[in-house]
Amino acid sequence: MILPIVAYGTPVLRVVCKDINPDYPDLSKLIGDMWETMYYSSGVGLAAPQVNRDIRLFVVDSTQIFNNLDEDEKDKYPDGPGVKRVFINAYVKELDGEEWAYNEGCLSIPKIREDIVRNETVTLEYVDENFEPHVETFTGITARVILHEYDHIEGKLFIDYLKPLKRKLLKGKLDDISKGKVSVDYKMVFPK
Secondary structure, X not given: OOOOEEOOOOHHHHOOOEOOOOOOOOHHHHXXXXXXXXXXXXXXXXXXXXXXXOEOEEEXXXXXXXXXXXXXXXXXXXXXXXXXXXXXXXXXXXXXXXXXXXXXXXXXXXXXXXXXXXXXXXXXXXXXXXXXXXXXXXXXXXXXXXXXXXXXXXXXXXXXXXXXXHHHHHHHHHHHHHOOOOXXXXXXXXXX
C-alpha cells in the first residue's frame, strides 16, 4: 500500500525516533509499504518519520542511482552498484573520509534541492528486517543516502545543513510546502 508522505512542518519530522523490537505491530507490512511508497515516489530512501512513524526504521536502494548514471559518471563513484537494504535501530558508529558536496532533495521537502556537504564514509550499527545485527561501513553515494535517511530518524532534515542566509531565502518555499501549496505526483499529508 502506498502511504502518504508527510510534508515539511509536520512535527514527526523533528522527533528523535525510538528503537523498536521484533514484535512491533505489522512491521513486515510497514516495511513492504515503505518500499512501495519509496519506489512510487521515485525516491532512493525513505525513513519511518516520513510516513508518520516515530521509529528508527529506514529503507535505502542506492542501486537506482547507479543504474541511472552513464559510464563516465560511474567512474566518479566507486561505491557502485549500491545497496538495497532495511535499517532498523541504526546508530552511527563512525564518520570518516573526505567531506564532499552533492545535490540532495527530500520527498518531504519537494521541489527544493541543495548541495549538502557530508562525510564520504559512515560505519553503522543496525539490525535488518530479521533483527540480525550488523556493523557495516558504507562509502560514497550509498553513505550519503544512508546519512540522509539516518538524519530523519534523528529529527534532522537536509536543509539544516544550509547556511542561515540560504535557509532564509528558502523560507517562502518551505512555508508553501507546509501549507500544501506544492504539486507532486505522490500522496502527501500536510501539517494541520
